[in-house]
Amino acid sequence: MESHEPEFHWRYIDFEDRDFQVSGRTFLFAVVLFAVLLVITFLFLYSRCRYRHLHAAYTSSPHVTHAPPSQPRGLDPSTIKSFSIVLHTTSSEKKTADESECCICLGVFGDGEKVKVLPNCRHCFHSECVDKWLSSQASCPLCRSSLRVDSPV
Structure with a gap:
């Protein structure tokens, strides 16, 4: 049995223009779909603008209390x-890792190296390391004890 399949010739002249025409029902569907999308977009933009306006009016009203500046x-x-800076010395006594290294950079203190000592807890750190830490935190990096001095009221 022979099958008779049509041969395809891919030439521009074989295509007919009526295959690419949009019929009335398809055009109406496209217009309705576009209108629905347009309405949804406008509703979204309106609600967003309205929310911003109400939020701005609420935050500027006098009965709203704001948190005090921290x-x-x-x-x-x-x-x-x-804070005092001292020279680190290694003694013959057995020292713990807390006393022989900077816990910020994990560098070991050398003999005669300058280290900064925090006042409350007496922990030692490299001056550069602890200065960066204390500019953003007000506590010891190791034990977290507060270094803030409360002014007398």
């Missing part, structure tokens, strides 16, 4: 500079 998180540079 204290800066770190210490001021003069306080950081006031």
